[in-house]
Amino acid sequence: MDSQIIFQKLLEQSPVAITLGVVIYFLYKKLLHTEQNMEAQRVEHKEELKELNTYVRDREIQHIDTLNNLTIIIQNLDDKMETISKAL
Secondary structure, three states: OOHHHHHHHHHHHHHHHHHHHHHHHHHHHHHHHHHHHHHHHHHHHHHHHHHHHHHHHHHHHHHHHHHHHHHHHHHHHHHHHHHHHHHO
């Protein structure tokens, strides 16, 4: 082929190649931005989960203490009822 024809074909396709290059560049930038936002959200959610986990643990400890106290009260009532029954 003649070099002029090759050069002409190259010039005909240059706008398409440039357009595709620009589109790829902007899509890449958008992807990077999206990944950065997702990473920031992950960190934020991780902190929220830590706080929630701490809250749940504290509440669980309180519930265990309450159940232990309730067990002691029921045991004391049972002992008193047993004492009353023996007295009768």
